[in-house]
Amino acid sequence: MNRIKVQTEPFDIAQVQDELRADNPAIGAVVSFVGLMRDMNEGDQVATMTLEHYPGMTEKALEEIVQEADERWELMGIRVIHRVGELNPLDPIVIVAVASAHRGEAFQACEFVIDYLKTRAPFWKKEKTADGERWVDARHSDSDAEARWKR
Amino acid sequence: MNRIKVQTEPFDIAQVQDELRADNPAIGAVVSFVGLMRDMNEGDQVATMTLEHYPGMTEKALEEIVQEADERWELMGIRVIHRVGELNPLDPIVIVAVASAHRGEAFQACEFVIDYLKTRAPFWKKEKTADGERWVDARHSDSDAEARWKR
Amino acid sequence: MIKVLYFARLREQLEMASEEMDSTGLDSVNSVVASLKDRGGIWADVFGGAQPVLMAVNQEMVDGDTAVSDGDEVAFFPPVTGG
């Protein structure tokens, strides 16, 4: 089963988690992160958003991040799905779901994957506000979050 | 809406997460933890499990834990559902779902709630193995996990 | 009267889920424990300190110094294992 996927269509949060834990009674914990489109950014109302990516490199980057998580922790499954294209407020943008025997590993690996994705996977957000379109700037807090995992 | 629930019936993981984020476009992150019944414990195959609790105190303890998470972090919603009664391997036992504007808060609060639940909420597991029934012992790793949050 | 509850392994060991105790002479959880231990037999074993016993008064986890008074609900149980 593919561990990572980049798609324009919405994903089914329940299905992702169900598939991840299906039929493996050794799994004791599933931790998932869902990132959602907010209707406000930097003080402005955001109407819609377009997500651009670098086809080919995106999948490669996500695979590498997932692979590294798999090496760092004892896991029993990971799924990452990221949407691209047009998005509206309330839309899920990304899901990271991790299964493991015990919860500590799943929590750490899930946060690691989303932290790395935020700084290493080639996605770019452009948002539409009342003043027109603008590219979203990278956040320092995301680099800080990534730096925690360095070793 | 009730933030915590103790019930014998299975819960719907998707519904819990959907309700939590419904109609609030300020939510940017939903982190959820699902604890599942494993078929092995301390090297033995486990056939079924019974979860006992202290009605009244359980709800109070869960409310207090959720309340403390709400005070420590900027959150936009928390749900905790814990099952009691008879359970089988693969069954979800507990779900903790947390919504916030940014992911850091949601990850921390979600892990905090399950760590505190593990050491402070009056639930007890009894499992049935080939050798008969036995009460599950508390884990040192759970006290250690709780201690991380002391302040 | 004080309502006393026992849960999980303790309930099974003591073969009792709950009882009502006269509150006379009982001013703290420790004094309740002492009185239970004095029953001897399995009571002395369970409350003798060899096995970990957690305590709650009116559904709040407490330590032994906590005061109890007439009408309180006191509970004894093993370390919790939920989640």
Added chain:
Amino acid sequence: MIKVLYFARLREQLEMASEEMDSTGLDSVNSVVASLKDRGGIWADVFGGAQPVLMAVNQEMVDGDTAVSDGDEVAFFPPVTGG
């Protein structure tokens, strides 16, 4: 030839999504950057160092010292903002 790709804000600023460059004289990402900057105008602005530009060779994020050779795919883009 080297295939060069531009993404997001860079693609819009340069009004170009991709191009093929003759690899002669290009031995590292830095030499590609220097050659693009020499075009002047918006190219000098974008690759002049005032705005952050990330680089990838064959779909791996790299720094400017990385070697490039004929047939490589080189990409330039702003800091990423997914998730």
